[in-house]
Amino acid sequence: MFTAKVKALLGTELPIIQAPMAGVQDANLAIAVSKAGGLGSIPCGMLGIEAIVSDIIKVKAATTEPYNLNFFCHQMPDYNQAQHDVWQNTLAKYFIELGISCENGPNSANRMPFNHDIADAIEAFKPEFISFHFGLPEQKLFDRIKSWGTKVVSSATTLEEALWLEAKGVDAIIAQGIEAGGHRGMFLTDDITTQVGSMALISQIVKKVDIPIIAAGGIADAQGVKASLLMGAGAVQIGTAYLLCDEANTSALHRLALKSEKASHTALTNLFSGKPARGIVNRIMNELGCMSALAPSFPHAAIEITQLRQYAEKQGLDGFSPLWSGQNTSGCLDISAKEMTKLLVSQLE
Amino acid sequence: MFTAKVKALLGTELPIIQAPMAGVQDANLAIAVSKAGGLGSIPCGMLGIEAIVSDIIKVKAATTEPYNLNFFCHQMPDYNQAQHDVWQNTLAKYFIELGISCENGPNSANRMPFNHDIADAIEAFKPEFISFHFGLPEQKLFDRIKSWGTKVVSSATTLEEALWLEAKGVDAIIAQGIEAGGHRGMFLTDDITTQVGSMALISQIVKKVDIPIIAAGGIADAQGVKASLLMGAGAVQIGTAYLLCDEANTSALHRLALKSEKASHTALTNLFSGKPARGIVNRIMNELGCMSALAPSFPHAAIEITQLRQYAEKQGLDGFSPLWSGQNTSGCLDISAKEMTKLLVSQLE
Numbered sequence: 276m277f278t279a280k281v282k283a284l285l286g287t288e289l290p291i292i293q294a295p296m297a298g299v300q301d302a303n304l305a306i307a308v309s310k311a312g313g314l315g316s317i318p319c320g321m322l323g324i325e326a327i328v329s330d331i332i333k334v335k336a337a338t339t340e341p342y343n344l345n346f347f348c349h350q351m352p353d354y355n356q357a358q359h360d361v362w363q364n365t366l367a368k369y370f371i372e373l374g375i376s377c378e379n380g381p382n383s384a385n386r387m388p389f390n391h392d393i394a395d396a397i398e399a400f401k402p403e404f405i406s407f408h409f410g411l412p413e414q415k416l417f418d419r420i421k422s423w424g425t426k427v428v429s430s431a432t433t434l435e436e437a438l439w440l441e442a443k444g445v446d447a448i449i450a451q452g453i454e455a456g457g458h459r460g461m462f463l464t465d466d467i468t469t470q471v472g473s474m475a476l477i478s479q480i481v482k483k484v485d486i487p488i489i490a491a492g493g494i495a496d497a498q499g500v501k502a503s504l505l506m507g508a509g510a511v512q513i514g515t516a517y518l519l520c521d522e523a524n525t526s527a528l529h530r531l532a533l534k535s536e537k538a539s540h541t542a543l544t545n546l547f548s549g550k551p552a553r554g555i556v557n558r559i560m561n562e563l564g565c566m567s568a569l570a571p572s573f574p575h576a577a578i579e580i581t582q583l584r585q586y587a588e589k590q591g592l593d594g595f596s597p598l599w600s601g602q603n604t605s606g607c608l609d610i611s612a613k614e615m616t617k618l619l620v621s622q623l624e
Numbered sequence: 625m626f627t628a629k630v631k632a633l634l635g636t637e638l639p640i641i642q643a644p645m646a647g648v649q650d651a652n653l654a655i656a657v658s659k660a661g662g663l664g665s666i667p668c669g670m671l672g673i674e675a676i677v678s679d680i681i682k683v684k685a686a687t688t689e690p691y692n693l694n695f696f697c698h699q700m701p702d703y704n705q706a707q708h709d710v711w712q713n714t715l716a717k718y719f720i721e722l723g724i725s726c727e728n729g730p731n732s733a734n735r736m737p738f739n740h741d742i743a744d745a746i747e748a749f750k751p752e753f754i755s756f757h758f759g760l761p762e763q764k765l766f767d768r769i770k771s772w773g774t775k776v777v778s779s780a781t782t783l784e785e786a787l788w789l790e791a792k793g794v795d796a797i798i799a800q801g802i803e804a805g806g807h808r809g810m811f812l813t814d815d816i817t818t819q820v821g822s823m824a825l826i827s828q829i830v831k832k833v834d835i836p837i838i839a840a841g842g843i844a845d846a847q848g849v850k851a852s853l854l855m856g857a858g859a860v861q862i863g864t865a866y867l868l869c870d871e872a873n874t875s876a877l878h879r880l881a882l883k884s885e886k887a888s889h890t891a892l893t894n895l896f897s898g899k900p901a902r903g904i905v906n907r908i909m910n911e912l913g914c915m916s917a918l919a920p921s922f923p924h925a926a927i928e929i930t931q932l933r934q935y936a937e938k939q940g941l942d943g944f945s946p947l948w949s950g951q952n953t954s955g956c957l958d959i960s961a962k963e964m965t966k967l968l969v970s971q972l973e
Contacts, residue, residue: 433888435888452821468892469889471952472803472841473822473823474842474952475841476951478842478844478848478954479888479952492823493823493824493827495824495827498854499827502852502854503823505854506847540817542818565817603823603828
């Protein structure tokens, strides 16, 4: 029923994009999903250029099926020591408790926005599909990618963002409902009260834009996929359901949390990076409040908390870890990504 | 396909409950929906006993079809003058600006929880269907209603609340997704970060409870209805889409807001009643913040703001009005409730 449209939209047989999930997956998950007929994604937002290229080579060696490269395109703010002084003060009790000292200073390799150096490195591969998060890169960069014949999509978290993206000329819009795990793609506002549930967001966007919609957020199973397509989405993007798959690098602590009752309470938090992202509520979110005005600007807020996290995780503690998860973990299964992909489309005729 | 199940669940032909919307509708809307084959609702939460009885008589004179009575069942806190001193201080600038003085003191008629006096008054009608908001009344009252043969349902905003309601013996659970307009039915927590989008909530609850689910929140059109049933709901409850209908009492200012671009930004706010409810963001929400720790306990927070609202509305200003709305106004139409009801089921075979 949907095959020709999906082929035109994603280049794949199945209307499934595996959501790029920086920090919990590498090319292996993308390869497994692409081989299964979905669109596997490589989250490039936290990778250096060499790692991006090596992942592309890995995917192309494993399959001729299409894949998606995902990049961040936020404005990179200067590192602001005053912000970090305040933040380090706030976190000082945790450093004392763990008995470690806080390393100071910027970490420039962390979450670079898409730029011409990256474009130079990937141009030779003429990637078929690129998704952006946090809006779009500047016009020149956007035009450059489009000139390769690459399909370009980005996330909208409101109708306003969807209309903005359509006007910029994207090929499709990922409608990222409030249920989605990880970072909100929001880029026209910082106000999280603007964020809309999938049921409302898909319905609103479908009526107002002419390009295809990819539904994301809260979709965890075959019923959710079918319902999203029925509401007018051309495809869906699914992350959380893949988190327990064999090919994901989800840590043991993260897997435990996803399988526990704790997973029923996720929240948007800016504590881990400076931008709102959805994860399972843990100790630091409970103690500092999920959204803190004191957290340094994205991505620099990660500098201090990553130190706490790395030390704590070695003791088996997840209280400082970003336990990224969407609101619906009911589809998470310890199976291969291939089996998961097949399951997700099992209600489509 | 669904007729027998719906008949058993709602007593109606169509799997549609018109959401009870206190303040913007009376028996006329309920009658129109019930006559059209859905389940019309009378919002009794803000009515005195005489008005409740008179509405029931009105419905029964107009139709033999089933109808729903909706009651609040919150804990009624004492009026706390200290809370109101703080709140009146916060609002003082608005009273000065409008040139009115603030009337002090409790207003006991406002939003009474369900009680034995109400039960005495409605018992003779043996109502077929009652929905509660904010949990359930005490066991004795619950058992009393059940002894009439009445179907009793209540709203769950989380999986935890759904499991609680099922254990208490309700006949069905309204899964109220975060998209829904008006008051959140939440009763096991005050923490709005626990609130879940419809896509996730329906999916989670359907897998864990054995009684029927009524999906609510973000459903605005035939696609949304069909998608919700496909995800496993036995029926849907829809409010926002009925707000512009001929039979609704939605004020002219409220109707204007619903048709304007402002409707694309709704938020949960406790400013109007003391409990979180979703409405279109307006002046006071912008200026005081949507959620304020200073607002008195539900329902007493309404005392002061209602005075500002009533005066401002006469000047044509909606800055102090609760412009209740869900996140999806894309299905709102100036048509009769009968036409709306038929539209909503137009994709069901």
